[in-house]
Amino acid sequence: MPLWWPLLLSTLLFAIGVYGVLARRNAVLVLMGVELMLNAVNINLVAFDAAFRDVLHGGQTLALFTIVIAAAEIGLALAIVLLVFRHHGHIDLDRLRSLADRDAS
Template identity: 50%
Template sequence: MVPISLFLSLAAILFCIGLYGVLTRRHLVIVLASIELMLNSVNINLVAFSAIGPFANISGQVFTLFVITVAAAEAAVGLAILIALYRNRNSIDVIKHDLLRW
């Protein structure tokens, strides 16, 4: 039996890597991939807590399937927006897309 602390530490490491990617990278594809990494670390936590514990049930795993579905839709919409931005500005650099700036 694998202890839950290993799952939680793996999820924390993945979340920190994803947060670092979101905060420091300027390439929009890398930012989207980092957000997906953060969502997957949350999925690891949900599955770990639903499988281990005094009230082990399947609800965390079902909720993880819903999160994966929403993440797939978010990735599709994000990539569509990314393609539209590239067609308009010929760049996918985050700094160059300051459409709301005065």
């Protein structure tokens, strides 16, 4: 199989993740978009590992490390989301303006 097949798949998943991050209003759904983007990167790593037959298996090992980092990230992010819900009563990103730059004209 040509190498660009998995690369194209990961590109499409990454773009869908970008759309999810930009277009969704619920904070948990934005996090799902981030997960899609991280998975797209993992597909790239594994595909390059198989294509270049890395003796150190750098691609697969880095994919494992990315999965671990993603798990840590989602745990922290959901703790922050729950904290935001306790303070504001909603997790609608369009209505969370307490960190907005109010000096801008």
